[in-house]
Amino acid sequence: MSSTTSVKYAQWNKLYLGGEWRSGTSSRTVTVRNPYNQEVLAEFPLASVEDIDQAYRKAQAAQQGWAEESAFTRAEVMERAASILAQRKDEIVRYLVEETGSSQLKASIEVDASIGDIKLAAEYAHKMTAVILPSAIPGKENRVYRTPVGVVGAITPWNWPFYLSIRVVAPALATGNAIVLKADSQTPITGGLLVADLFEQAGLPPGLLSVVVADLDEIGDAMVEHPVPRVISFTGSTAAGRHIAEVAARSLRKVALELGGNNVFIVLDDADVDQAVAAAAFGKYLHQGQICIATNRMIVHRKVYDEFVEKFMAATEKVKVGDPADPETVICPLINERQAKRIMGLIDESLKMGARLVLEGKLEGLLMYPYILADVTNDMPIAKNEIFGPVAAILPVDSEEEAVNIANESDYGLSGAVFTGDLERGIRVAQRIVTGMIHVNDQTVNVESNVPFGGEKASGIGRYCGEWGIEEFTTLKWISVQKEPRVYPFS
Known part of the structure; x- marks a missing residue:
């Protein structure tokens, strides 16, 4: 020693x-x-x-x-x-x-x-x-x-x-x-x-x-x-x-x-995009995404898809990366080099399969600057796996039904979120997602002492x-x- x-x-x-x-x-x-x-x-x-x-x-x-x-x-x-x-x-x-x-x-x-x-x-x-x-x-x-x-x-x-x-x-x-x-x-x-x-x-x-x-x-x-x-x-x-x-x-x-979790963040066609973007950024980047209930797949209706991608990129560019001791820092270092290499591998393989790189981050030691991948499909590694890093995967869908199906096409079912202008619609969609926890018009990272915390499936x-x-x-x-x-x- x-x-x-x-x-x-x-x-x-x-x-x-x-x-x-x-x-x-x-x-x-x-x-x-x-x-x-x-x-x-x-x-x-x-x-x-x-x-x-x-x-x-x-x-x-x-x-x-x-x-x-x-x-x-x-x-x-x-x-x-x-x-x-x-x-x-x-x-x-x-x-x-x-x-x-x-x-x-x-x-x-x-x-x-x-x-x-x-x-x-x-x-x-x-x-x-x-x-x-x-x-x-x-x-x-x-x-x-x-x-x-x-x-x-x-x-x-x-x-x-x-x-x-x-x-x-x-x-x-x-x-x-x-x-x-x-x-x-x-x-x-x-x-x-x-x-x-x-x-x-x-x-x-x-x-x-x-x-x-x-x-x-x-x-x-x-x-x-x-x-x-x-x-x-x-x-x-x-x-x-x-x-x-x-x-x-x-x-x-x-x-x-x-x-583990592969948590969905569904944005329906009637959602308030600005509110959805603010929630998605928090759910994705808190603790640089190293949370079991962090937002993993952003499933966005095509009616608001381009607006969401553009505004989410703008929000991401404002997120500070660096020293955890700085109170303004949001994205801090990953826990180890093995995790960093694994995440970079998920990104590279998904880009080869056709994902579109909207924002290219970088890796400096264990500090990972955020990446945004759009036009992601559910079979890409960045969507199939729990990311555990500051990488956003955005999947376009044409309907509520498609959003629900894609959300449920996963072995995991821990947390989730649904954004909509109609709360009752959001509740109906939330009830159809096979997951232990899901939040209407909020992000996926929620913990309260008096409610049940846990997941379904894997x-x-x-x-x-x-x-x-x-x-x-x-x-x-x-x-x-x-x-x-x-x-x-x-x-």
């Missing part, structure tokens, strides 16, 4: 295992860099399979006592965590800017969304209720209890690392579970270590939360195959999600999967947030009570 004098945040050199800050026991290390200037932010040993095993075992040992705590106690921890996070917002924003290449705007949205989810999780503690139901058998009472599943294993990604970890950790803990969180090795500070620090500061008892950072080549499927967790929560690519679901199925454990299984999120981390138990002797037909 390099000397600590070259590491900006040398204090982040340990993992949070079973309530203790200690070094991972792997012989491998991780070096965390600022994607904008490659400054070394942190460096530390990774977790081994043995560390993961210990984290799960300690979680199992601590969970029962936590489940038996008063709902008020669990809610108080959530409330303190939300309050502390609000006080530390500027600090967390700074880490997100430096570690993930987030703009100031995106980082601020991420922290605010996290505060909202933790506040709502405090209410979950009071929703672990029981109901009494009648019985057909004389003298019997049926009770149905909502209980925690026990231990949750969570694997979260690098693009919205703080929020996507909070989105799992807070409801899992609030409903009486323990959790082992594996943060992405590209963003371990914001994706895990800060989360552990926050809940430790809020008074969470030791053992209930562990944060590991590991090399997949070393640990393989240890997070999923371990016998302790009863639910595996994963946010990431569809390919990885399929693998995790297959591994989890061998031991019949539940999965909650939020996977975009995932299950829902996070709101009362629906409780379902992912709890189970039901039927207890019948025979209050008087039962008469049996034989004895």
